[in-house]
Amino acid sequence: AQSVAQPEDQVNVAEGNPLTVKCTYSVSGNPYLFWYVQYPNRGLQFLLKYITGDNLVKGSYGFEAEFNKSQTSFHLKKPSALVSDSALYFCAVRAYQAGTALIFGKGTTLSVSS
Amino acid sequence: DADVTQTPRNRITKTGKRIMLECSQTKGHDRMYWYRQDPGLGLQLIYYSFDVKDINKGEISDGYSVSRQAQAKFSLSLESAIPNQTALYFCATSDPLTDTQYFGPGTRLTVL
Numbered sequence: 001a002q003s004v005a006q007p008e009d010q011v012n013v014a015e016g017n018p019l020t021v022k023c024t025y026s027v028s029g030n031p032y033l034f035w036y037v038q039y040p041n042r043g044l045q046f047l048l049k050y051i052t053g054d055n056l057v058k059g060s061y062g063f064e065a066e067f068n069k070s071q072t073s074f075h076l077k078k079p080s081a082l083v084s085d086s087a088l089y090f091c092a093v094r095a096y097q098a099g100t101a102l103i104f105g106k107g108t109t110l111s112v113s114s
Numbered sequence: 115d116a117d118v119t120q121t122p123r124n125r126i127t128k129t130g131k132r133i134m135l136e137c138s139q140t141k142g143h144d145r146m147y148w149y150r151q152d153p154g155l156g157l158q159l160i161y162y163s164f165d166v167k168d169i170n171k172g173e174i175s176d177g178y179s180v181s182r183q184a185q186a187k188f189s190l191s192l193e194s195a196i197p198n199q200t201a202l203y204f205c206a207t208s209d210p211l212t213d214t215q216y217f218g219p220g221t222r223l224t225v226l
Contacts, residue, residue, distance in 0.1 A: 044204070046214050106156035
């Protein structure tokens with residue numbers, strides 16, 4: 001069975017500091033991994049994905065994520081946080097097999113203070 | 115996101131009432147999804163459809179039904195609403211080549 005874990009309900013960071021939002025996954029076979037962001041009163045927006053290739057994936061708004069197969073992790077990172085990055089972040093995974101849907105983690109609230 | 119629209123945006127109803135939430139998309143994708151979001155639980159998949167004739171139950175389908183009227187339309191029904199179905203409901207569609215999902219703005223449903 002597929003599953004995604006986001007071990008932190010909330011991450012607090014000061015503006016200008018680097019940020020990391022953690023995600024680990026469990027899936028049979030090769031994973032497709034995603035990060036989405038949700039701003040207040042909005043739907044989810046796609047940030048980035050890993051399908052295959054380079055383990056470091058770059059996405060929107062200066063975010064990047066590192067795929068680590070041995071640790072089954074896909075942590076979201078940004079070198080310098082902005083107050084406007086404050087939002088709810090979701091990691092998602094699906095197995096390579098056809099006919100499966102994405103499974104989302106419970107979400108991590110990122111709070112960036114000025 | 116304008117590509118995926120949901121109606122209504124907000125709805126308050128009473129226990130036992132039948133409710134339908136509607137979703138339309140202009141992305142031209144075959145795949146569509148319904149999720150519910152509860153605080154601390156993230157997004158849970160209710161139903162998904164990979165084409166008009168293919169509908170599948172998700173993690174939490176009990177108490178819900180769906181109808182795929184056309185490629186662009188996917189409706190979610192609560193046959194007899196109960197208070198623990200109070201939640202934020204999202205519709206999404208996905209590109210089959212990239213699996214990127216595009217979400218609607220959500221429907222906030224309150225069951226009294």
